[in-house]
Amino acid sequence: MGDDLSVLSAGELSPYISDPLAKLFQCAVCNKFTSDSLEALSVHVNTERSLPEEEWRAVIGDIYQCKLCNYNTQLKANFQLHCKTDKHMQKYQLVAHIKEGGKANEWRLKCIAIGNPVHLKCNACDYYTNSVDKLRLHTTNHRHEGAVKLYKHLQKQESAVNSESCYYYCTLCDYSTKAKLNLVQHIRSVKHQQTEGLRKLQLHQQGLAPEEDNLSDLFLVKDCPPNEPGEYHPCTAGITPPHHITPPPQNPSWCTELRTHLAM
Numbered sequence: 001m002g003d004d005l006s007v008l009s010a011g012e013l014s015p016y017i018s019d020p021l022a023k024l025f026q027c028a029v030c031n032k033f034t035s036d037s038l039e040a041l042s043v044h045v046n047t048e049r050s051l052p053e054e055e056w057r058a059v060i061g062d063i064y065q066c067k068l069c070n071y072n073t074q075l076k077a078n079f080q081l082h083c084k085t086d087k088h089m090q091k092y093q094l095v096a097h098i099k100e101g102g103k104a105n106e107w108r109l110k111c112i113a114i115g116n117p118v119h120l121k122c123n124a125c126d127y128y129t130n131s132v133d134k135l136r137l138h139t140t141n142h143r144h145e146g147a148v149k150l151y152k153h154l155q156k157q158e159s160a161v162n163s164e165s166c167y168y169y170c171t172l173c174d175y176s177t178k179a180k181l182n183l184v185q186h187i188r189s190v191k192h193q194q195t196e197g198l199r200k201l202q203l204h205q206q207g208l209a210p211e212e213d214n215l216s217d218l219f220l221v222k223d224c225p226p227n228e229p230g231e232y233h234p235c236t237a238g239i240t241p242p243h244h245i246t247p248p249p250q251n252p253s254w255c256t257e258l259r260t261h262l263a264m
């Protein structure tokens, strides 16, 4: 059972990032655009968008109709005025923006009444906000900075391997993922925090100072597919042998557990 913990710890993270190419910041309106740059994100958010006419307006007989606002009038002048109102223009931009995300994103059209036109996400922290300024403020917090340090470390490592087939690996937890942002989020998980706490305690007991910048030892980018749970794989076998084959002798809790099992 022990080996399955790495799977559970991934499951407890809110939305699992399936796109290996996802960047740090994401636009949560189209859910498509991602970037490591707040400036690029800001440009994306403020882009003027347009919709094909048939998707938002119609003329039926002598009635002019705005499908976005459910507005009808017989007077062309009134219709033109309607199209210049803030309410209409905001809705128009929002609908066009949502549609940029493709069919899979169209369910969002149902919630545009609540509609804040800006919805952004920090993929490293799973943090949502409604303005670029608030996101910028978020990037100055300590936890975000720690996450970005790991993100950049992985980016640097991945340039040395084939990015098509590489995966990201936490040596402490035997956790691996195809998308590096999942590993960045993994360091917040209960499982990882516990393992890391235990390790610090061990180092302390051995009279060793906890190393601060040991990202290269803890987190690896490997150039071959991760092993299936319970399956022997030459790539990872060399790093951390599966626990049930060789329990690490330096960890007393393993021995106790083993003895308990044998006694039963």
Ligand SMILES: [Zn+2]
Pocket (backbone or CB within 6 Å): 027, 028, 029, 030, 031, 032, 033, 044, 097, 100
């Ligand atoms: Zn967008």
Ligand SMILES: [Zn+2]
Pocket (backbone or CB within 6 Å): 066, 067, 068, 069, 070, 071, 082, 083, 088
């Ligand atoms: Zn309208």
Ligand SMILES: [Zn+2]
Pocket (backbone or CB within 6 Å): 122, 123, 124, 125, 126, 127, 138, 139, 144, 147
């Ligand atoms: Zn963040």
Ligand SMILES: [Zn+2]
Pocket (backbone or CB within 6 Å): 170, 171, 172, 173, 174, 175, 186, 187, 191, 192, 195
């Ligand atoms: Zn871990």
